Amino acid sequence: xxxxxxxxxxxxxxxxxxxxxxxxxxxxxxxxxxxxxxxxxxxxxxxxxxxxxxxxxxxxxxxxxxxxxxxxxxxxxxxxxxxxxxxxxxxxxxxxxxxxxxxxxxxxxxxxxxxxxxxxxx
Amino acid sequence: xxxxxxxxxxxxxxxxxxxxxxxxxxxxxxxxxxxxxxxxxxxxxxxxxxxxxxxxxxxxxxxxxxxxxxxxxxxxxxxxxxxxxxxxxxxxxxxxxxxxxxxxxxxxxxxxxxxxxxxxxxxxxxxxxxxxxxxxxxxxxxxxxxxxxxxxxxxxxxxxxxxxxxxxxxxxxxxxxxxxxxxxxxxxxxxxxxxxxxxxxxxxxxxxxxxxxxxxxxxxxxxxxxxxxxxxxxxxxxxxxxxxxxxxxxxxxxxxxxxxxxxxxxxxxxxxxxxxxxxxxxxxxxxxx
Ligand SMILES: C[S@@+](CC[C@H](N)C(=O)[O-])C[C@H]1O[C@@H](n2cnc3c(N)ncnc32)[C@H](O)[C@@H]1O
Numbered sequence: 001x002x003x004x005x006x007x008x009x010x011x012x013x014x015x016x017x018x019x020x021x022x023x024x025x026x027x028x029x030x031x032x033x034x035x036x037x038x039x040x041x042x043x044x045x046x047x048x049x050x051x052x053x054x055x056x057x058x059x060x061x062x063x064x065x066x067x068x069x070x071x072x073x074x075x076x077x078x079x080x081x082x083x084x085x086x087x088x089x090x091x092x093x094x095x096x097x098x099x100x101x102x103x104x105x106x107x108x109x110x111x112x113x114x115x116x117x118x119x120x121x122x
Numbered sequence: 123x124x125x126x127x128x129x130x131x132x133x134x135x136x137x138x139x140x141x142x143x144x145x146x147x148x149x150x151x152x153x154x155x156x157x158x159x160x161x162x163x164x165x166x167x168x169x170x171x172x173x174x175x176x177x178x179x180x181x182x183x184x185x186x187x188x189x190x191x192x193x194x195x196x197x198x199x200x201x202x203x204x205x206x207x208x209x210x211x212x213x214x215x216x217x218x219x220x221x222x223x224x225x226x227x228x229x230x231x232x233x234x235x236x237x238x239x240x241x242x243x244x245x246x247x248x249x250x251x252x253x254x255x256x257x258x259x260x261x262x263x264x265x266x267x268x269x270x271x272x273x274x275x276x277x278x279x280x281x282x283x284x285x286x287x288x289x290x291x292x293x294x295x296x297x298x299x300x301x302x303x304x305x306x307x308x309x310x311x312x313x314x315x316x317x318x319x320x321x322x323x324x325x326x327x328x329x330x331x332x333x334x335x336x337x338x339x340x341x342x343x344x345x346x347x348x349x350x351x352x353x354x355x356x357x358x359x360x361x362x363x364x365x366x367x368x369x370x371x372x373x374x375x376x377x378x379x380x381x382x383x384x385x386x387x388x389x390x391x392x393x394x395x396x397x398x399x400x401x402x403x404x405x406x407x408x409x410x411x
Binding site: 085086087090091093094098099100101102103109110113116117 | 210213291299303
């Protein structure tokens with residue numbers, strides 16, 4: 001399984017990479033939405049994307065909308081990983097095409113539980 | 123070990139005090155405290171001791187020792203119990219309930235239109251409330267049914283919390299599908315409140331499983347998760363014996379993922395459902411389900 005991780009915080013990227021690596025994923029971490037989209041131009045072989053909300057230029061929410069328009073990527077499971085904790089934000093993310101939502105702070109077990117909810121065996 | 127289980131400095135208790143608590147807890151709740159669980163006693167009695175204005179856990183325990191068993195002793199026993207839980211804990215048992223067990227039960231009960239579920243060690247309510255959300259989401263056709271939905275725990279503090287239905291961000295972040303969060307919760311400052319129509323589905327009450335049970339009507343689905351592990355073998359056997367008396371012949375028992383009836387009560391049949399395991403009372407020869 002391959003996972004794309006989009007987060008502008010180096011520390012957060014390395015935490016997520018650490019957890020997913022251990023769970024048996026191949027991980028590709030990137031720092032912003034533009035980089036993620038550029039990458040997906042040529043490589044759509046991902047089962048999972050973890051998207052931070054607050055990214056430098058294009059927001060995580062805009063990225064989710066963009067990702068959902070990419071052909072041959074319909075099976076990608078999308079989870080927001082964010083410090084945004086307003087109920088309205090969760091609703092917005094789901095309405096925009098995210099499948100799951102996890103609020104920071106979280107621990108490894110919580111993240112893995114969320115993956116189970118996405119139908120991913122860990 | 124949870125961070126909150128680390129003892130505060132100067133909270134040491136004597137082996138005699140530990141032994142007193144161990145006996146009290148065993149007698150009142152059947153919970154077995156192993157040797158070396160002193161840290162657990164001090165960390166869990168600490169907040170209660172402070173609340174009751176004792177200067178230390180040791181002082182609290184010696185007060186308990188010198189008075190006859192009453193309210194404070196009960197509170198102490200309840201405080202010792204491990205209450206860890208989460209929404210949709212372990213996922214698969216709840217998926218099996220949603221996709222197999224509940225549809226089957228609803229089909230079988232379509233004439234009597236009664237369904238009874240008991241969550242018998244419900245802690246702060248995540249377990250019964252997970253089922254309540256499944257019922258609201260998937261079984262809207264139960265309008266007009268006689269639903270007997272009950273949930274109990276030895277700890278009144280826990281059943282109060284369960285009834286209140288108010289959860290922290292950390293708690294709703296664990297195991298709860300985001301679509302359910304959006305659909306069934308309201309946000310109140312830094313807490314998440316389960317919507318009233320879901321919160322009120324289960325009736326919450328106090329029940330010590332080591333005492334006579336107040337639930338006497340037959341049960342279709344009995345959820346008894348992650349509580350037998352705290353009991354000794356005799357008490358596990360006794361509880362399972364009573365469960366057999368309470369379950370309908372086609373009813374299901376759900377235990378915790380690390381628990382089994384095996385080698386404790388051989389009158390249950392293990393029934394794998396999806397990626398979970400349920401138990402049914404083994405039919406006597408010549409009896410049909
Ligand atoms: C670890 S929690 C499990 C909660 C939930 N069933 C789950 O699986 O997530 C164990 C619960 O059992 C309760 N308990 C312990 N001894 C009990 C007894 N003798 N009678 C009833 N409940 C008891 C505790 O108060 C606690 O809430």
